[in-house]
Amino acid sequence: MSGSVWSVLLLALSVLALGVCAAETATKPGDAVPDVGAVDETGKEVKLSSFKDKNGIVLFFFPKADTPG
Amino acid sequence: MLFGASVDSPEALKAFKDKHNLGYSLLSDPKGTLAGTFGFAPRSRQTVVISKDGKVERIYSKAVPKEHPAEVLKNLGTPEK
Numbered sequence: 376m377s378g379s380v381w382s383v384l385l386l387a388l389s390v391l392a393l394g395v396c397a398a399e400t401a402t403k404p405g406d407a408v409p410d411v412g413a414v415d416e417t418g419k420e421v422k423l424s425s426f427k428d429k430n431g432i433v434l435f436f437f438p439k440a441d442t443p444g
Numbered sequence: 445m446l447f448g449a450s451v452d453s454p455e456a457l458k459a460f461k462d463k464h465n466l467g468y469s470l471l472s473d474p475k476g477t478l479a480g481t482f483g484f485a486p487r488s489r490q491t492v493v494i495s496k497d498g499k500v501e502r503i504y505s506k507a508v509p510k511e512h513p514a515e516v517l518k519n520l521g522t523p524e525k
Binding site for chain 1: 445446447448449450451452454455456457458459460461463469470471472473477478479480481482483484487488489490491492493494495496497498499500501502503507516520523524
């Protein structure tokens with residue numbers, strides 16, 4: 376097999392391995408909410424863990440603002 | 445609390461929120477860091493429910509827009525098995 380085919384295969388395997396690692400470290404149901412957050416639309420930092428003891432959170436991810444669906 | 449998150453900038457999210465008069469905050473996650481925490485790829489359609497004791501209650505890794513809100517509401521308060 377030519378070198379370029381091997382390169383492509385190796386790259387594909389690396390991507391697969393990365394995916395598996397990400398899946399293993401991801402937060403799962405039953406886990407404590409991680410100490411993560413993001414900046415909101417006003418530029419304010421919001422931490423998910425800071426809403427503990429409130430009423431809970433529904434956080435939905437959407438692809439992009441103003442796209443159909 | 446309800447939050448939406450996408451790869452958009454805070455400015456784009458502000459415009460989106462104002463345009464549609466949304467009554468909740470939108471989080472800017474340009475690099476998909478927040479999404480990645482839950483094993484999601486950026487620019488995807490997924491939902492996380494966090495209970496009031498600060499635990500992840502449910503993770504919906506596939507959200508079909510038409511059916512998803514009812515599905516999430518139905519399961520609120522019941523942890524994933």
